[in-house]
Amino acid sequence: MPRTLAIALLSSVMFAAPASVAFAQQRPDQQAFRSLYKDMVETDTSITSGSCTTLADKIEAHLRARGFTDAELTRFAVPDHPKEGGIVVVYRGTSKTLKPMLLVGHLDVVVAKREDWIRDPYTMIEEGGYFYGRGTSDMKAMDAIWVDMFERFRQQSYKPQRTIKLALTCGEETSWAFNGMRWLSENRRELIDAEFALNEGGGGRTDGHGKVLQQSLHVGEKMVGNYRIEATNPGGHSSTPVRDNAIYELADALVKVRDHEFPLMLNDTTRAFFTKLGQSRSDEAGKAMLAIVANPQDQAAEAVLNRDKAWHSMLRTTCVATLLDGGHANNALPQRAGVTVNCRIFPGVSYETVRTALETAIADPRMTVTKLDDRGPLAKPPPLTRQILAPAQALVTKYYPGVPLVPTMSTGATDGIYLEAVGIPSYGPPGLYGDPDGNGAHGLNERAIVAAVYTGRDFLTELVKAYADPRGR
Amino acid sequence: MNQRYPLIAATMIAGLSVPALIAASATAAEPAALRPDQAEFRGLYKELVETNTTLSSGSCTLAAERMAARMRSAGIADSQITLFSTPEHPTDGGVVVVYPGTDRKLKPMLLLAHIDVVEAKREDWTRDPFTLIEENGQFYARGASDDKAQAAVWTDTLVRFAKEKYKPRRTIKLALTCGEETSGAFNGAEWLTKNKRDLIDAAYALNEGGGGRSDADGKLLVQTIQVGEKAYQDFTLTATNEGGHSSAPVRDNAIYAMADAVSKIREHEFALEFNDTTRTFFSKAGPLYPGTIGKAMAALAVNPQDKAAEALVNQDRSLHSMLRTTCVATLVQGGHALNALPQRVTVNVNCRMFPGRTSDETQAELARVIGNPGIAIEQRIKDKPIAKVPPLDPTIIGPMEQLSAKHFPGVPVIPTISTGASDGVYIAAVGIPTYGVPGIWADSKMNNIHGLNEHMEVRALMDGRDYLYALVKLLSSK
Numbered sequence: 001m002p003r004t005l006a007i008a009l010l011s012s013v014m015f016a017a018p019a020s021v022a023f024a025q026q027r028p029d030q031q032a033f034r035s036l037y038k039d040m041v042e043t044d045t046s047i048t049s050g051s052c053t054t055l056a057d058k059i060e061a062h063l064r065a066r067g068f069t070d071a072e073l074t075r076f077a078v079p080d081h082p083k084e085g086g087i088v089v090v091y092r093g094t095s096k097t098l099k100p101m102l103l104v105g106h107l108d109v110v111v112a113k114r115e116d117w118i119r120d121p122y123t124m125i126e127e128g129g130y131f132y133g134r135g136t137s138d139m140k141a142m143d144a145i146w147v148d149m150f151e152r153f154r155q156q157s158y159k160p161q162r163t164i165k166l167a168l169t170c171g172e173e174t175s176w177a178f179n180g181m182r183w184l185s186e187n188r189r190e191l192i193d194a195e196f197a198l199n200e201g202g203g204g205r206t207d208g209h210g211k212v213l214q215q216s217l218h219v220g221e222k223m224v225g226n227y228r229i230e231a232t233n234p235g236g237h238s239s240t241p242v243r244d245n246a247i248y249e250l251a252d253a254l255v256k257v258r259d260h261e262f263p264l265m266l267n268d269t270t271r272a273f274f275t276k277l278g279q280s281r282s283d284e285a286g287k288a289m290l291a292i293v294a295n296p297q298d299q300a301a302e303a304v305l306n307r308d309k310a311w312h313s314m315l316r317t318t319c320v321a322t323l324l325d326g327g328h329a330n331n332a333l334p335q336r337a338g339v340t341v342n343c344r345i346f347p348g349v350s351y352e353t354v355r356t357a358l359e360t361a362i363a364d365p366r367m368t369v370t371k372l373d374d375r376g377p378l379a380k381p382p383p384l385t386r387q388i389l390a391p392a393q394a395l396v397t398k399y400y401p402g403v404p405l406v407p408t409m410s411t412g413a414t415d416g417i418y419l420e421a422v423g424i425p426s427y428g429p430p431g432l433y434g435d436p437d438g439n440g441a442h443g444l445n446e447r448a449i450v451a452a453v454y455t456g457r458d459f460l461t462e463l464v465k466a467y468a469d470p471r472g473r
Numbered sequence: 474m475n476q477r478y479p480l481i482a483a484t485m486i487a488g489l490s491v492p493a494l495i496a497a498s499a500t501a502a503e504p505a506a507l508r509p510d511q512a513e514f515r516g517l518y519k520e521l522v523e524t525n526t527t528l529s530s531g532s533c534t535l536a537a538e539r540m541a542a543r544m545r546s547a548g549i550a551d552s553q554i555t556l557f558s559t560p561e562h563p564t565d566g567g568v569v570v571v572y573p574g575t576d577r578k579l580k581p582m583l584l585l586a587h588i589d590v591v592e593a594k595r596e597d598w599t600r601d602p603f604t605l606i607e608e609n610g611q612f613y614a615r616g617a618s619d620d621k622a623q624a625a626v627w628t629d630t631l632v633r634f635a636k637e638k639y640k641p642r643r644t645i646k647l648a649l650t651c652g653e654e655t656s657g658a659f660n661g662a663e664w665l666t667k668n669k670r671d672l673i674d675a676a677y678a679l680n681e682g683g684g685g686r687s688d689a690d691g692k693l694l695v696q697t698i699q700v701g702e703k704a705y706q707d708f709t710l711t712a713t714n715e716g717g718h719s720s721a722p723v724r725d726n727a728i729y730a731m732a733d734a735v736s737k738i739r740e741h742e743f744a745l746e747f748n749d750t751t752r753t754f755f756s757k758a759g760p761l762y763p764g765t766i767g768k769a770m771a772a773l774a775v776n777p778q779d780k781a782a783e784a785l786v787n788q789d790r791s792l793h794s795m796l797r798t799t800c801v802a803t804l805v806q807g808g809h810a811l812n813a814l815p816q817r818v819t820v821n822v823n824c825r826m827f828p829g830r831t832s833d834e835t836q837a838e839l840a841r842v843i844g845n846p847g848i849a850i851e852q853r854i855k856d857k858p859i860a861k862v863p864p865l866d867p868t869i870i871g872p873m874e875q876l877s878a879k880h881f882p883g884v885p886v887i888p889t890i891s892t893g894a895s896d897g898v899y900i901a902a903v904g905i906p907t908y909g910v911p912g913i914w915a916d917s918k919m920n921n922i923h924g925l926n927e928h929m930e931v932r933a934l935m936d937g938r939d940y941l942y943a944l945v946k947l948l949s950s951k
Contacts, residue, residue, distance in 0.1 A: 175811070222720070226811050238823040239703070239892035240790040241801030247820075248739045248802065254732035258724060309721040320722030321729065322811055327804035330707045330821050330853070334803055339728065342719040342812055411720040 029152065030454055036062065037144035037453070041124040041133040045170070046111040047177055052170030053077055053085035055107050059147055059168065060087055066151045074191060081178035084108070086169040088184070088191055091150055093163040093468065100163035101467055102194035102424065104181070105143040106172035106415060109135040110442045118445055129210075130447040137434060137448045138441040139200045143168060145457045149464060160468035167192050172415045173442075175373075181415035185422045194424050196388065198464070199416045201428025202408075203456070204400065206449070208436050214404050215396050217389065218428025219269040220381045221410040222344040223417060225351045226372040227319070227358060229253055235328075235335035246337040247326050253362045254321055257341060260361035262317040262354075265346045266296055268384040270314055272407040280404065285311075313411040317354055319343040340372065344411050347381035379417045382425030391466035396430055399459050405430055429463055432456030510633065511935055517543055517632070518625040518934075519605045522614045526589045526651065528658055533651030534558050534566030536588045540628045540649060541568045547635040555672060562659035565589075567650040569665065569672050572631055574644035574949060580676035581644035582948055583905060585662065586624035587653035587681075587896055590616035591923045599926055610931050617929040619922035620681045622913050624649055626938045630945050641949035648673055653896045654923075662896035666903045675905050677869060679945075680897045682909025684937070685884070689917050691930065695761070695885055696877050698870060699909025700750040701862045702891035702898065703825040706832045707853035708800070708839060710734060712807075716816035727818040728807050734843045735802045735820055741842040743798040745777055746827055749865045750888045751795055757887045766792075794892045798835060800824040821853070825892050828862040858902030869908060872947045877911055880940040886911055910944065913937030 026034070043058060044050030060073055068089065077085025086107060093100070112121035112134040119125050121134035131141075146166050153160075169180025184192050201218030231253070233246035266274075271293050278289030288304035292315075295301075306312045319341045326337025343354050351371055359369045384407055396405040416426030433452045440446040507515060520539055525531035534556075541554050549570060558566025567588065574581070593602035593615035600606050602615035627647050634641070650661025665673050682699035712734070714727035747755070752774050759771035769785035770792070776782075787793045800822050807818030826835050832852050840850055865888060877886045897907035914933045921927050 224812070237893075238801055238803050239799075239825045240794040241799050241823075242790050243739060245739065245801065247735055247805055250805075251732040251735045251739075254729055255736065258726065258729045258732070309723050313721040318720075318722050320719050320726065320814065322719050322808045322813060322815055324728050324731070324805050324807035324815070324818055326806075327802075327821070330803055331705070331823055332803060333801065334805075337805060340808070340811055344720045412718070 026454075030457075033144065033148045033457060036148055037131075037141065038124045040107075040140045040144050040147075041131070041135050042122050044122045045108045045135070047084075047108065047174050048111050050109070051083040052107045052180070053083050056085050056087040056168065062147065063089060063150065066154050068150075068154065074188075076180070076184070076188065078178060078183065081170075084170040084178040084180065086167065086180040086184075088168075088188070089150055089166040090191075091153060091160070091164045091166070093160040095161040098162045098470065099195035100165050100193065101464075102165045102167060102192055102197040102419070103146045103149075103464065104197050104199040104415065104419070104426070105139055105146055105166075105168050106170065106181070106200075107140075107143060107168050108170045108173050109138065109140070110173050112446075116444055121446070126450060129450050131450055131453065132445060132447045134446050137439040137446050141432060141448050141453045141456070142200055142460075145453075145460050148457070149461050152461070158465075160465070161471055162195075162468040164464065164468050165192060165194060169415065179415070179418070182418040185418045185424075189422055192419075192424070196382070196467075197416065197419050197424050197426040198429050198467075199414060199419075199426050201410055201414050201416065202430050203428070204403065204430060204433030204452075206433060206435050210449075210451075212400050212403050212433050214406055215400055215430035215433070216406045216408045216428075217392050217430055218410060218416075219384050219388075219407050220267070220347045220420075221379075221413055221417060222313075222317075222346060223349075223351075223379055224375060224413050225343045225345050225354055227341045227343060227355060228338055228368075228370050228372050229257070229341060229358065229362065230336065230338035230368050230370075231366060232336050233334060236333045238331045238333055241333060246334040249364065249366060250326060250337040250339060253364060253367050254339060256361050256363070257319060257321060257358065260319070260357070262319070262346075262357065264292075264296055264302055264315050265317075265349075266293065266315070267347060267381060267409070269381075269407045269409045272384060273314070273409065276404060276406045310411065313344060314409060317343060317346045317349055317357075318411075319354065319358060347379065347409070350378055375417075377421040379420035380423060380425070382416075382420060382427060387470070388427055388467075391463060392430055395459055395463055395466070399431075399455060429460065431459035431463060507935075511938075514625070514629045514935075514938060517629050518612075518621070521588070521621050521625050521628070522605045522612075522616050523603055525603045526616070527592045528565075528589065528655050529592055531590070532564040532566075533588050533661070534564050537566050537568040537649055537651075540588075540624070541570070543628060544570055544631055544635065547632040548638075549631065549635050555669070557661075557664075557669070559659065559664070565651040565659040565661065567648065567661040567665075569649075569669065570631060570647040571672075572634060572641070572645040572647070574641045576642040579643040581646050581674065582945075583673055583675035583678040583900070584627040584630070584645065584647045584945065585678050585680040585896065585900060585907070586627050586649055587620050587651065587662070588624050588649045589651045589654050590619070590621070591654050593927075597925055602927075607931065611928045612931060612934065613926055613928045615927055617927050618915060618920040619927065620653070622929050622934050622937070623681050626913070626934075626941050629938065630942050633942065634946075639946070641946070642951065643676075643949040645945065645949050646673060646675055650896065660896070660899070663899045666899050670903060673900075673905070677863070677866070678897070678900045678905050678907040679910045680895060680900070680907050682891050682895050682897060683889075683911050684909070685881070685911060685914025685933070687914050687916050687930070687933065691916065693881060693884055693914055693933075695887060696881055696911035696914070697909070698873055698886060698888045698911055699891050699897075700865055700870075700888045701748070701828040701901075702894055703794075703798075703827060704830065704832075704859050704898065705854070705857070705894040706824045706826060706835065708822040708824060708836060709851045709853050710820040710822060710843075711849040711851070712818045712847065713849075714814065714816055716814045719812045719814055722814060727815040730845060730847065731805070731807065731818040731820055734845060734848050735805070737842050737844070738800055738802060738822060738839065741800075741838075743800070743827075743838070745783060745796050747774070747777055747796070748828055748862055748890070750828075750862075750890050753865065753888050754795070754890075757885060761885065791892070794825060795890060798824060798827045798830055799892075800835070800839060826859075828890055829859070831859055858898065861901050861904065861906070863901060863906030863908060866906070869948070873908075873911055873944060876940060876943050876947060880936065880943070910941060912940040912944070
């Protein structure tokens with residue numbers, strides 16, 4: 001779960017909610033799940049010292065032991081990245097007309113150094129109501145829930161109407177290495193074809209003391225685009241400086257990038273987000289949220305919302321300078337100066353539109369603005385449909401009575417972007433939840449709330465069944 | 474000639490119209506046949522040039538020993554020759570020679586030259602950089618110009634004095650040192666000022682930095698005396714920020730803060746100032762410049778408040794730099810990840826401080842201009858002294874001018890300051906005023922010193938040698 005913010009921004013909102021579901025004594029099925037989850041967490045899948053392929057091997061063995069066959073299991077890895085493999089599982093449904101659904105999880109974790117952690121990051125320890133270990137939260141709990149769910153479906157001889165697919169991939173936490181989801185979308189499109197996908201990104205947050213305050217449904221995300229703005233100059237000796245200088249030109253451009261505000265935009269998800277959140281609060285910000293949904297031209301309301309950096313980013317494309325370099329010697333006038341601008345592009349806006357906007361804002365023909373990285377085709381924003389929302393809402397009411405379900409758009413990026421690029425809308429369902437501090441995801445002493453994992457597992461199992469059997473049973 | 478900008482070459486040669494120039498001796502066609510003393514000098518020069526003295530693969534110590542041997546065999550006593558080096562830098566040695574004068578009341582004069590050279594890669598050069606080659610009236614080799622021409626002439630001068638049994642009134646000292654072209658390695662001139670101050674004590678020193686310039690046709694246009702130099706300092710500007718995730722950016726950003734700061738540095742003009750040297754330069758060189766800039770130079774020398782004249786003069790980047798402290802952003806670096814808000818941004822601001830200006834006052838002015846206490850400013854060079862401005866002393870300048878009129882009739886002699894920096898800064902800092910002498914001249918491309926195929930016109934070296942020999946003799950005789 002890199003670069004997601006939408007969930008955290010709800011954390012400060014106080015909803016009246018009952019105490020979270022009390023955690024019951026472990027059931028036998030929960031004990032079996034716990035063992036699988038522990039095995040997955042204890043398999044290091046970091047890019048430096050681990051192997052996703054090894055974990056995929058274990059998952060495959062697990063599934064085969066429960067009767068899954070060659071026809072249902074597809075392994076993949078590319079020769080250049082032998083340790084970054086994954087697995088796709090297909091659990092066939094009965095309907096010939098309903099399109100499949102796809103469950104998605106990334107197996108890789110952010111690098112964890114033993115010396116930085118209190119406990120061994122690759123030993124799962126349960127203590128004080130938490131599971132500790134790298135990946136316990138991001139995102140091996142959901143991975144284990146998906147695998148365990150398939151095993152139980154097989155045990156129960158469950159026959160869904162829809163075919164249910166599972167893709168467990170590597171490379172979500174890295175931007176430079178192999179990305180399994182992208183590879184599947186580009187090379188095995190038919191294998192993962194689905195009407196929609198369920199991924200990380202949604203879920204709930206507590207008040208920090210175990211009380212669940214809200215659940216969110218993640219619907220769409222901003223795209224990442226990196227651009228380089230560069231100035232060149234003949235340079236010369238620094239003892240006789242002149243005004244025309246690559247660093248100064250770049251400084252002018254940077255000031256313009258800072259001052260450029262992309263136009264305000266709303267989509268179904270952010271409209272629903274601001275409506276729900278706005279209704280729940282009586283302060284100036286709450287009023288502004290409702291006002292902006294009613295009239296996106298309301299500049300006073302916009303100004304209020306822009307004071308919060310997360311809301312500001314949710315309302316538009318943002319671009320910010322992140323890396324700066326220039327010059328070649330202390331005593332020489334610079335021949336080149338450049339900056340990398342990291343943009344978070346509102347769903348539906350193209351990379352080129354943003355590049356042109358930067359170029360126009362800078363308005364200096366001596367500067368070049370080029371797009372740096374290839375992040376694949378443009379993502380199609382997933383629609384916020386009743387088909388997706390209604391079952392999720394029903395289960396939130398059942399499992400977390402009184403807790404609101406809020407659709408969110410993340411300002412960061414998940415692997416869902418690759419699915420959306422090939423026309424598979426991706427959603428982050430509610431169900432699991434964490435603490436407002438993020439539970440140490442990407443950081444030290446990562447942990448998951450024990451009760452959240454077990455409750456979320458039950459919730460997600462019901463949710464998958466509800467989606468898989470749209471005609472009811 | 475470290476970090477020196479060829480001021481005269483850049484300003485005047487480009488600006489001068491040829492007819493406006495002085496009738497100089499005919500351009501070089503065929504190399505004149507060498508006199509016997511010149512042939513002997515050529516051997517010394519060749520030996521020095523062919524001794525590799527780069528930091529990476531050469532030895533100044535060896536070059537110093539070879540020059541010492543030449544002076545010893547000319548009759549200079551061992552007791553007057555001090556070879557020096559430190560255990561940490563065994564190949565960065567040098568030599569100091571004392572040629573005693575007869576008048577004990579006269580303070581000695583010091584001849585200074587550096588014997589190290591800038592790196593030269595064989596594969597980049599047309600010719601072997603450490604073989605002296607004479608071709609079409611030019612000597613080619615690394616160091617042929619910078620600064621082994623001067624070093625060889627000083628050594629040769631003492632060799633000739635010894636052979637002639639010349640008895641000067643004023644004691645003449647010679648210091649050949651290593652490390653002028655490097656920054657951070659051993660600097661012989663600096664070492665001498667700190668460890669052998671008495672040995673090099675002198676009323677004044679003659680150094681590189683002056684000299685003549687010829688035009689593209691080889692015609693000698695002007696002779697210069699370098700009187701003082703701007704001081705070099707790098708300031709490191711640092712902006713810090715708590716950073717954060719780039720998906721929710723805010724206006725408060727270290728890169729943007731630094732963009733504002735460098736824009737203010739660009740807009741800031743340090744106050745115009747003159748000293749005796751630059752005032753003389755502007756009034757004397759003004760008539761040599763064509764058109765409005767020349768008139769403006771002369772007007773500005775008379776009235777520094779003449780804003781219209783200043784605006785005209787400022788159009789010339791070298792003249793602009795000569796009139797004030799300049800500071801310019803040369804390096805920028807910031808941020809740590811594509812997807813993270815920057816936590817730290819640094820900029821190097823390179824300043825050339827007007828003679829006499831200190832790093833502290835320049836730093837204070839930068840801080841005031843930036844006007845953001847969140848941006849830290851630090852001096853990168855902490856141990857380099859500020860040179861005292863040498864006076865335009867007529868007892869030194871006068872003989873230089875007189876002899877120039879004789880050796881280079883009709884060629885103007887103009888005092889300049891250097892916008893760069895030489896070893897003179899160390900010598901001047903311990904109270905020995907240091908002057909860059911006229912004499913040897915460089916061509917319109919500054920002989921491509923520091924670059925490929927460095928060269929030296931044979932005539933410029935031989936005529937310059939005659940001038941310098943006469944100059945040392947004249948200055949030491951009174």
